[in-house]
Amino acid sequence: MVIKKEVTIKNKSGLHARPAALFVQAANKFTSGILIIKDDQQVNGKSIMGILMLAAEKGSKITIVAEGDDALRAAEELSAILAGDIDTLGMTAKTV
Amino acid sequence: MDKKTVKKQLQLKGIPAAPGIVIGKAFIFGGNDLVPIERKIADKDIPREIEKYNSVILKTKKEILEIEKKISEELGVEHGKIFSAHLLVLEDPVLIEEVIARLKKQKKNIEIIFHEVLNKYIDVLSEAKDEYLRDRISDIIDVGNRILRNLMGAEGKGLDSLSEESVVIAYDLSPSDTAMMHRGKVLGFATDIGGRTSHTAIMAKSLEIPAVVGLENVTDAVQDGDTIIVDGNHGIVIVNPTKAFLAKYQKDKKKYDHMEEGLIELKFLPSETKDGKKIKLAANIELAEDVSSVLFHGAEGIGLYRTEYLFMNRNTLPSEEEQFKAYKLVAQRMKPSYVTIRTLDVGGDKFLSQLDVPREMNPFLGWRAIRFCLARPDIFKTQFRAILRASAFGKIRLMYPMISGVGEFVQAGAILEETKKELRKKQISFDENIEVGAMIEVPSAALTSGIIAREADFFSIGTNDLIQYSLAIDRVNEKIAYLYEPAHPAILNLIKTVIDNGHKEGISVGLCGEMGSDITLTIVLLGLGLDELSVSPIAIPEIKKVIRSVNFSVARQIADEIIRMSTGEEIHKFATNKMKELVPEIATELGIE
Structure with missing residues (x-):
């Protein structure tokens, strides 16, 4: 099963630091492979180094591609971390 | 001492990070200067190098978990958490894959390959202006050096193995470095960068090691073996103090230590x-x-x-x-x-x-x-x-x-x-x-x-x-x-x-x-x-x-x-x-x- 989901980064400081670490920790709970695509860059969603290299800033559009048995759940949960309930302060709320 | 060899006294002002006064010999600690020597390897040696890398990852993981446990117990879970970020870097699949791919292609020893890959990431991330990203770089350097040290078998480079009592001088000290300070040997420390709420400062305080941070150029001003006074009460570091200064500080130190003792008495009055x-x-x-x-x-x-x-x-x-x-x-x-x-x-x-x-x-x-x-x-x-x-x-x-x-x-x-x-x-x-x-x-x-x-x-x-x-x-x-x-x-x-x-x-x-x-x-x-x-x-x-x-x-x-x-x-x-x-x-x- 392959699930694709497009998300806009709403966190003020982009996908760095804490959000990135949370994302990687969450991604590693799933057996599915996770890819993150931004423009023409593509990185492994289970790699903190990869995600940091993306330097995805606030407002950038990224696509999460999950492939595997738990792809659906993975795509849901991971996109929620990025786009879920994050208010204008860059405050990650409910989802984390 | 011959007059010509008397070095000029220098006084530096920084941020007081942990109280107390110490006087001792400087030990310059270069946390980041591990440079491996390049060596060509044969095809048949590749599996051996990969095996070495894998076992070092396991060994390093054990070390990090131990430090995490120690710090969490002594200073609170919040500080221990820094080290979970280190684990993410250590076990990063992309980093591991890239190291192994390069190793197979370039046929060089694992130490040099790892060093190159690590530096590539650090270089790219250093260009980012974001302060959080820079914080991540220090995490990556910290864990990267730990791996490198283990790969090179460079035991005894850490602060836990100082042979004599010293005042540690460094550009910066990572939480790992600080956690390894054994109270007996590290008298105090002084660093170029850092603020009073940095993890290093907080750890120094709880380890009761006098420290001054944010001195900007202490590593340039000091040479190994120089006499150093670290005044953690006022954020002052004095390099090669004159006799008069040394006497004054010895008195200050005595007074401070004496006061610390007298405190117990005064405390309940x-x-x-x-x-x-x-x-x-x-x-x-x-x-x-x-x-x-x-x-x-x-x-x-x-x-x-x-x-x-x-x-x-x-x-x-x-x-x-x-x-x-x-x-x-x-x-x-x-x-x-x-x-x-x-x-x-x-x-x-x-x-x-x-x-x-x-x-x-x-x-x-x-x-x-x-x-x-x-x-x-x-x-x-x-x-x-x-x-x-x-x-x-x-x-x-x-x-x-x-x-x-x-x-x-x-x-x-x-x-x-x-x-x-x-x-x-x-x-x-x-x-x-x-x-x-x-x-x-x-x-x-x-x-x-x-x-x-x-x-x-x-x-x-x-x-x-x-x-x-x-x-x-x-x-x-x-x-x-x-x-x-x-x-x-x-x-x-x-x-x-x-x-x-x-x-x-x-x-x-x-x-x-x-x-x-x-x-x-x-x-x-x-x-x-x-x-x-x-x-x-x-x-x-x-x-x-x-x-x-x-x-x-x-x-x-x-x-x-x-x-x-x-x-x-x-x-x-x-x-x-x-x-x-x-x-x-x-x-x-x-x-x-």
């Missing part, structure tokens, strides 16, 4: 004058961890808990739960003594990166502190809820920063009442009689303190800002630093006004600010009639000694005389002379001229 006038001696803190030092130095309470440090150096706001835990911990540890929690004081020179606060022409006169909180009741209420909930676990007092008139105090009170109502509805318990005070640090508040006193339960005079606003001196601007005069007649008169107005309404008036730590002014402040002095924990014993050595009646006469003088210089001179006259042994001990 009340802070009262010879004729029985009591003045509360409280402490200012920034972090929950500071409570140990507060208790150690015998403070009667916490006169100022600056909560903004909970909000700094991070990219999300602390949740109600996180704040609650911190406040509760402080309240519980201080019980039955009181804890004065100051609500969020942002703006001015303290910015929170997670808040979209626009840059201002005059930040100290701008959208800050109570003004910001009143405009963001969501943030204000979250903090109120956390403070109120914590008030069920000890004696907490609430205090608003930067009140400029009674209106703001009343407005904040309305939001507080609303929050209390919500908690009652949910049957969450809190201290119904929680006292609410105003920090008096704006001249308009000082002048109208008689009006504010009818609403407030207590006052605390914040002298740092009061001086800056009253004398129109930007305290961050070095060019006009000479005008920053705590003993200026305007300041003493404002303080007197606030005390008198407060007392007329029957509320207590304290003072929290650097001025309170100026021992030459202790007698004057006492004489003006303050009920509480809140200072950094380390300043408490000396101030207590002065208080216990004088009569209040005499202090009052001195204050009466001083309040009529015309210049700060005159006042300062008079106060110093009186101090030398009344408590000569303390003046000599402190070297007050």
